[in-house]
């Protein structure tokens with residue numbers, strides 16, 4: 001019997017992993033996030049299961065190696081929170097490269113529709129018996145231009161949705177994808193011609209703050225910026241300035257650069273000390289969701305299924321199809 005230390009466990013994780021139970025694998029669920037202070041909880045375990053806001057840095061990797069834990073299976077696609085180089089030769093890093101790109105693509109369109117048609121305001125108004133339409137005017141998405149940065153699985157799924165709305169679709173990606181339903185162009189053209197810019201690329205060491213003062217100023221006045229990818233792709237201060245000046249018409253953010261201490265937790269009784277975040281959520285044309293784009297039944301089941309297959313492949317010395325290796 002192998003034992004897995006499952007960090008940052010939420011009720012929906014327990015539910016989806018209970019659907020893919022394996023008689024040879026025992027999962028120990030911990031609500032704590034994985035970091036240098038909590039890694040000792042994995043001592044005596046054979047593997048670790050971690051998520052987007054766990055901190056799998058060099059210290060954590062070295063501790064896991066010391067404990068004889070040979071595998072970390074990320075139950076997500078991104079792995080920017082893992083020190084892949086430090087793991088090389090010590091701990092195998094596995095991930096779930098694809099589950100439901102539709103979950104994230106559909107949430108992206110949901111954010112656009114909410115912001116554009118002011119559904120977040122209308123919901124509150126009608127509950128308060130305020131049936132006025134003042135201030136709720138949006139625009140047709142039909143024939144507007146959407147710029148998709150990163151045309152992998154999610155970017156392609158999103159391009160299909162945008163086509164369904166009759167939008168003109170531009171895409172920027174260093175590697176073209178035949179599944180992409182739109183016109184490829186360079187990054188500058190995407191910035192200058194798009195009414196909506198949506199980020200769907202991974203966070204890498206080269207694209208930190210890809211959206212910054214300079215890139216915001218190249219965009220169309222009143223542009224919508226949507227980020228369902230990773231918070232650090234955006235310089236939050238540049239977004240706040242852009243919203244204040246009217247250069248940015250609206251921002252839909254499912255991720256935030258400092259989300260680790262906030263997202264996925266109930267902080268409703270706490271004081272939040274992050275002033276940038278407080279400014280963002282106070283703005284009527286900013287919609288923040290707490291990294292929930294992946295949260296559909298289909299995606300959760302897909303994540304659980306692939307994660308368990310990853311563990312089984314590792315424990316049975318089979319080929320590791322979903323291993324992440326240092327470049």
Ligand code: NAI
Pocket residue numbers: 077078097098101104149150151152153154155172173174175177200201202203204207228229230254255291292293294295
């Ligand atoms: P993917 O690997 O299929 O596609 C990513 C694409 O981005 C690739 O085509 C790559 O060439 C491109 N790319 C890399 N750097 C780029 C850059 N600087 N500019 C433009 N394109 C670039 O990944 P997938 O599955 O489409 O996921 C994309 C990202 O979405 C993930 O890396 C993750 O950060 C985020 N994500 C967010 C979720 C959420 O719940 N909010 C859930 C799942 C993923």
